[in-house]
Amino acid sequence: MVGGRMARLQAVVLAAGRGTRMHSSQPKVLHQVAGKPMLAYILAAVEKAGLSDIAVVVGHRADLVARSLGERYTYIHQEPQRGTGDAVRLALEAMPAEVDDILVLPGDTPLVTAATLQGLVARHHEAGGAATLVLARPESPGGYGRVRRGADGRILGIVEEKDAGPDELAIREVNAGMYCFRRAPLAEALAHLSPANAQGEYYLTDVIALLAARGLPVVAVEAGAEEVLGVNSRSDLARAEKIVRRQINQALMAAGVTMVDPENTYVDAGVSVGADTIIYPLCFLEGATRVGRESRIGPGVTLRDSVVGDNVTIMHAVVLSSRVGDGSQVGPFAYLRPGTVLAAGAKVGDFVELKSTFVGPGSKVPHLSYLGDAQIGAGVNVGAGTITCNYDGQDKWPTIIEDEAFIGSNANLVAPVRVGRGAVVGAGSTITRDVPAEALGLGRERQVNIGGWKERQEKKKQQQKNSGGG
Numbered sequence: 001m002v003g004g005r006m007a008r009l010q011a012v013v014l015a016a017g018r019g020t021r022m023h024s025s026q027p028k029v030l031h032q033v034a035g036k037p038m039l040a041y042i043l044a045a046v047e048k049a050g051l052s053d054i055a056v057v058v059g060h061r062a063d064l065v066a067r068s069l070g071e072r073y074t075y076i077h078q079e080p081q082r083g084t085g086d087a088v089r090l091a092l093e094a095m096p097a098e099v100d101d102i103l104v105l106p107g108d109t110p111l112v113t114a115a116t117l118q119g120l121v122a123r124h125h126e127a128g129g130a131a132t133l134v135l136a137r138p139e140s141p142g143g144y145g146r147v148r149r150g151a152d153g154r155i156l157g158i159v160e161e162k163d164a165g166p167d168e169l170a171i172r173e174v175n176a177g178m179y180c181f182r183r184a185p186l187a188e189a190l191a192h193l194s195p196a197n198a199q200g201e202y203y204l205t206d207v208i209a210l211l212a213a214r215g216l217p218v219v220a221v222e223a224g225a226e227e228v229l230g231v232n233s234r235s236d237l238a239r240a241e242k243i244v245r246r247q248i249n250q251a252l253m254a255a256g257v258t259m260v261d262p263e264n265t266y267v268d269a270g271v272s273v274g275a276d277t278i279i280y281p282l283c284f285l286e287g288a289t290r291v292g293r294e295s296r297i298g299p300g301v302t303l304r305d306s307v308v309g310d311n312v313t314i315m316h317a318v319v320l321s322s323r324v325g326d327g328s329q330v331g332p333f334a335y336l337r338p339g340t341v342l343a344a345g346a347k348v349g350d351f352v353e354l355k356s357t358f359v360g361p362g363s364k365v366p367h368l369s370y371l372g373d374a375q376i377g378a379g380v381n382v383g384a385g386t387i388t389c390n391y392d393g394q395d396k397w398p399t400i401i402e403d404e405a406f407i408g409s410n411a412n413l414v415a416p417v418r419v420g421r422g423a424v425v426g427a428g429s430t431i432t433r434d435v436p437a438e439a440l441g442l443g444r445e446r447q448v449n450i451g452g453w454k455e456r457q458e459k460k461k462q463q464q465k466n467s468g469g470g
């Protein structure tokens with residue numbers, strides 16, 4: 001309590017940088033880790049730590065960054081990007097007067113946990129620090145600012161790698177780029193920053209030496225090196241990705257999912273999988289995918305933004321924005337394109353492609369078919385090689401196959417067309433008109449058998465030889 005009111009804490013997330021080392025047209029903070037932008041991880045951790053007052057400093061492709069996060073946050077525009085110190089100075093200027101303490105976080109450390117942020121804030125309040133830092137001791141400190149301490153162990157400042165001499169480069173203790181500051185001394189120190197350094201930038205890190213030199217309390221908490229991993233390059237991104245995927249898989253296994261080979265199972269953040277489901281290797285569960293209980297997924301399955309029920313078996317398949325009902329079977333080698341819905345107990349077999357198609361309960365499309373814009377009732381059998389001709393070059397048309405119908409092999413269903421309840425379509429038919437319920441629809445040439453064919457052929461050959469050789 002300060003002067004009878006709670007000291008107010010606001011978070012500032014720095015996300016204005018270009019991320020030069022990524023060599024990307026996309027802003028660095030929007031690069032994804034396990035299917036989610038890096039920046040979204042930091043914001044989730046801040047929110048989980050109990051802070052709702054969050055400002056995000058945007059600059060490089062600001063609109064794109066702000067649009068991807070939505071309207072929950074306050075945006076501060078930094079143009080041009082003159083360094084982390086400049087970014088925080090702009091954020092401070094826009095901050096309401098009643099804010100007393102500021103939590104500053106980088107936008108490129110997706111692995112930080114809410115617990116570490118809470119520990120940082122708690123330590124800051126206990127110690128009454130002007131600045132409280134998160135530090136770490138990675139195996140290799142390369143790329144991070146190094147922490148300079150006095151003989152008595154007090155923190156004296158941070159030196160950026162590009163400005164460090166050999167002795168400083170040997171320091172293993174690094175700055176995680178996450179801090180809590182008391183507002184007034186921070187504002188004063190920021191006003192004294194100079195860009196006279198290797199990168200010509202206003203370094204936020206220089207604030208630490210300024211505060212320490214004034215004898216103000218600068219304290220620190222330590223975090224695991226993995227947790228503060230800063231993503232500056234594609235190889236850092238791959239490291240973060242590996243760690244996050246491992247965490248996701250471990251959480252799923254802890255909740256009762258079997259992974260035959262977790263190292264080769266790729267599950268995005270936010271995907272859910274029910275207990276007793278088995279995931280075989282080389283599966284990709286992406287986006288807003290949900291899988292139920294006791295299903296068998298894989299090997300070799302991609303599920304994107306799809307909902308898979310309980311007791312489903314899917315092998316070697318690609319399933320996009322589709323729903324697969326309880327007890328269904330899909331694959332091997334099936335492709336369910338967006339808008340496909342399989343009701344309970346449906347079967348979609350090998351070399352089948354479905355698009356915007358509903359397959360009713362217990363219906364089967366076992367082999368070699370393409371069905372697009374089709375509504376298939378219950379208990380239907382679609383024979384091998386059946387194709388819906390749903391596109392006339394200009395428009396897409398629906399095909400309706402009612403309950404209990406039987407489509408013989410190699411049929412072409414030229415849409416719009418309806419096959420009535422219990423009707424049969426003869427194998428090899430091209431169906432251009434509706435088939436009434438219970439009827440047989442045949443659309444093919446009648447077969448003719450020509451007797452003695454072989455003998456007539458032999459005779460013909462003999463005659464040709466005789467006349468040609470004369």
Ligand code: UD1
Pocket residue numbers: 014015016017018029057059078080081082083084085086087106107108109143144145146158160174175176177202203204205229230232
């Ligand atoms: C920074 C720290 C370094 C620390 C490391 C931890 C400084 C000077 N250095 O270095 O001590 O070890 O983080 O990961 O702070 N940003 C802006 N505006 C700018 C510049 C950067 O918003 O003008 C943002 C970036 O988008 C990024 C964050 O600030 O999200 C950090 O910037 P980055 O360039 O990645 O700093 P590092 O070199 O990693």
Ligand code: CA
Pocket residue numbers: 106108230231232
């Ligand atoms: Ca960084």
